[in-house]
Amino acid sequence: MIRQLKRLIDQAETVVFFGGAGVSTESGVPDFRSSQGLYRQYQGAEKFLSPRFLKKDPVTFYTFYRKHFLSDKELTPNQAHIGLAELEARGKLAAIITQNVDRLHQKAGSKTVYELHGRADTFTCRSCGKVYTKDQIRQMDHVPYCSCGEILRSDVVLFDEGLEPKTHEQAIRAIEQADLLIIGGSSLRVYPAAGLLRYQKPGGKKVLINLEPGNTPVELEINRPIGEVFGELMQLYEMEERE
Known part of the structure; x- marks a missing residue:
């Protein structure tokens, strides 16, 4: 499954990551x-x-x-945060859209991060x-x-409040451009954030990485800890570089 994930990333022109609370649980959040x-x-x-x-x-x-x-x-970034920052540095990730408020993506080195919930x-x-x-x-x-x-x-952003308009618009634009949307650590039950997925362009592919099974049609679903998944993914990229 990790090799299939890498293949989907390598084949895509624009990859966007959409993350929920499960991204940071391995950091103790x-x-x-x-x-x-x-x-x-x-x-x-x-x-x-x-x-x-x-x-x-x-x-x-x-x-x-x-x-x-x-x-x-x-709090310290886990392998998911670090792996995403490395993917961005390699030019393989266009943006991160996160529902988390802990700023661990920035701490790991990610540059383009849209914080839906502040x-x-x-x-x-x-x-x-x-x-x-x-x-x-x-x-x-x-x-x-x-x-x-x-x-x-x-x-x-507290409950019953709307998303900040500028961040909301930036997230929509990023998803519209994604031909691969990786959804990680999210149950996709928190709205309006989860509703953003509908903006992905026709024909765009989705990957879900979450401990619990989802109910959204995806190209690939991995029900494992997201830090482990990104740790193994980055090992594949490192092995490829050494060959």
């Missing part, structure tokens, strides 16, 4: 919908992570947010526009406030 995901552990997690709940009960919102998104634990490492005041880092937020009281007096919130 919990996903949402798997058997070990946040939704199974915490009923009502979607409610906690909504702008309405932040306004209604900021203390409970930040109790949940600090525990799951402001950990002091240093980023968790910065907080922007909705009143005055001042930007704070995650480290600054950690040092603040439980509910962080801007110097202007406004409650701060991270630059993450």
